[in-house]
Amino acid sequence: xxxxxxxxxxxxxxxxxxxxxxxxxxxxxxxxxxxxxxxxxxxxxxxxxxxxxxxxxxxxxxxxxxxxxxxxxxxxxxxxxxxxxxxxxxxxxxxxxxxxxxxxxxxxxxxxxxxxxxxxxxxxxxxxxxxxxxxxxxxxxxxxxxxxxxxxxxxxxxxxxxxxxxxxxxxxxxxxxxxxxxxxxxxxxxxxxxxxxxxxxxxxxxxxxxxxxxxxxxxxxxxxxxxxxxxxxxxxxxxxxxxxxxxxxxxxxxxxxxxxxxxxxxxxxxxxxxxxxxxxxxxxxxxxxxxxxxxxxxxxxxxxxxxxxxxxxxxxxxxxxxxxxxxxxxxxxxxxxxxxxxxxxxxxxxxxxxxxxxxxxxxxxxxxxxxxxxxxxxxxxxxxxxxxxxxxxxxxx
Amino acid sequence: xxxxxxxxxxxxxxxxxxxxxxxxxxxxxxxxxxxxxxxxxxxxxxxxxxxxxxxxxxxxxxxxxxxxxxxxxxxxxxxxxxxxxxxxxxxxxxxxxxxxxxxxxxxxxxxxxxxxxxxxxxxxxxx
Ligand SMILES: Cc1ncc(COP(=O)(O)O)c(C=O)c1O
Ligand SMILES: [Zn+2]
Numbered sequence: 001x002x003x004x005x006x007x008x009x010x011x012x013x014x015x016x017x018x019x020x021x022x023x024x025x026x027x028x029x030x031x032x033x034x035x036x037x038x039x040x041x042x043x044x045x046x047x048x049x050x051x052x053x054x055x056x057x058x059x060x061x062x063x064x065x066x067x068x069x070x071x072x073x074x075x076x077x078x079x080x081x082x083x084x085x086x087x088x089x090x091x092x093x094x095x096x097x098x099x100x101x102x103x104x105x106x107x108x109x110x111x112x113x114x115x116x117x118x119x120x121x122x123x124x125x126x127x128x129x130x131x132x133x134x135x136x137x138x139x140x141x142x143x144x145x146x147x148x149x150x151x152x153x154x155x156x157x158x159x160x161x162x163x164x165x166x167x168x169x170x171x172x173x174x175x176x177x178x179x180x181x182x183x184x185x186x187x188x189x190x191x192x193x194x195x196x197x198x199x200x201x202x203x204x205x206x207x208x209x210x211x212x213x214x215x216x217x218x219x220x221x222x223x224x225x226x227x228x229x230x231x232x233x234x235x236x237x238x239x240x241x242x243x244x245x246x247x248x249x250x251x252x253x254x255x256x257x258x259x260x261x262x263x264x265x266x267x268x269x270x271x272x273x274x275x276x277x278x279x280x281x282x283x284x285x286x287x288x289x290x291x292x293x294x295x296x297x298x299x300x301x302x303x304x305x306x307x308x309x310x311x312x313x314x315x316x317x318x319x320x321x322x323x324x325x326x327x328x329x330x331x332x333x334x335x336x337x338x339x340x341x342x343x344x345x346x347x348x349x350x351x352x353x354x355x356x357x358x359x360x361x362x363x364x365x366x367x368x369x370x371x372x373x374x375x376x377x378x379x380x381x382x383x384x385x386x387x388x389x390x391x392x393x394x395x396x397x
Numbered sequence: 398x399x400x401x402x403x404x405x406x407x408x409x410x411x412x413x414x415x416x417x418x419x420x421x422x423x424x425x426x427x428x429x430x431x432x433x434x435x436x437x438x439x440x441x442x443x444x445x446x447x448x449x450x451x452x453x454x455x456x457x458x459x460x461x462x463x464x465x466x467x468x469x470x471x472x473x474x475x476x477x478x479x480x481x482x483x484x485x486x487x488x489x490x491x492x493x494x495x496x497x498x499x500x501x502x503x504x505x506x507x508x509x510x511x512x513x514x515x516x517x518x519x520x521x522x523x524x
Contacts, residue, residue: 307431309455310407313399317408327431328455328499335431347428383413383459385424385435385451 051248082221155298164193206250423509
């Protein structure tokens, strides 16, 4: 394999060289435990608190509102389970959407087994929920609203500011899974009326296995990890100093370069979408058409008559990495629930591919991918019984 | 997750197509479950002389279609009926566990094509 083209930046990103350089000393030089009282520990703590300030600044929060975690999944679990259990006396109803990441959906399902009631709001054909929908779903038992900032499969950017305002007006906690959004689009926890927010460093050119839960001061939830007294006695476990330093450096760079990266990535995506729609028949562009309400990195297509995993593996053979919403690539029998939720027919959902562009991708890579993709789609369609039937060349069976 | 043999077979499958003047045709699976396989065969004196496939499905489905059609060419229909997905998988040096169900389709498509062949034979004999 000669080419290595990475178009799966929503799955994860590489760790920026600048970020990695900042992390390196914290493995074997400044290796103290941030909770230790001696100078080894204090050195680590200084670095951790610097990172905390960077995170707070990036999202308009206070440093005391930032809690480091092991990633987006932990932050989602903690926010939702923490709020649910803390507010159980008040009510047992949670509002979320049908297209959340499994880190939220499965957490809510687990709570349902514990006696909580969850409303999974349906979304429109582009993946949007509205603040009105959220407001209508509120009951006197509602204790938490959790709506993602941006969807990982189809890139929909939800109207979280309006939803946050509704939550605020009804004095209900508002959590948002901003894992796909942080570092890519602007977020301000105050203006956006956010009480709790999840993020994960590896989605914005930081390291894997480290994330943040932002929790507005005054929001009372229990601790998620029992043990030591780290993170103001809210999240036990020795702090991951290199990871936290990396997260801090990554978010600082992401915010610094946001406009530039947004422009570059959106340009690649827009060109890709335009060319693909012009050159391949019988495809469906999934997700929002209005680019201002869609992650700049995301393009999601369904290809009629062919199956997504075979497209993915064919691209793989050409050195191009993408992801698919087909059942056969996930190992489950059901294709992507996100695509089904936006009304993509099940056959088409099986034939879907997500292309997610990153700041290091080039226009040359996009053009190369398009050329390969045209040939792959043609080859697989030639191989497909559905295509011949569609073209009316066979009346068979 | 796929081994080299599966990937190579997927990249260069044999016997892709549709035999227009086939003696038997079988189609199994459906688009809802994500895999459809269609096999057409040519039979002379109860020996399969040619087989072609068309598949809507994953890399495992395509690779097993290729191997299964390749294996049955030259077999008598009775022998071909005994072809199991396990043998196809073995030839491919293994498939990931969640992909075994895709390989069952190849076995089923061959069986369906032979059934169709037999049905046509008995209809002919009946006339
Ligand atoms: C929207 C969303 N939420 C949560 C997660 C989970 O994040 P992590 O892998 O850091 O646990 C992801 C990552 O795939 C995501 O895209
Ligand atoms: Zn399959």
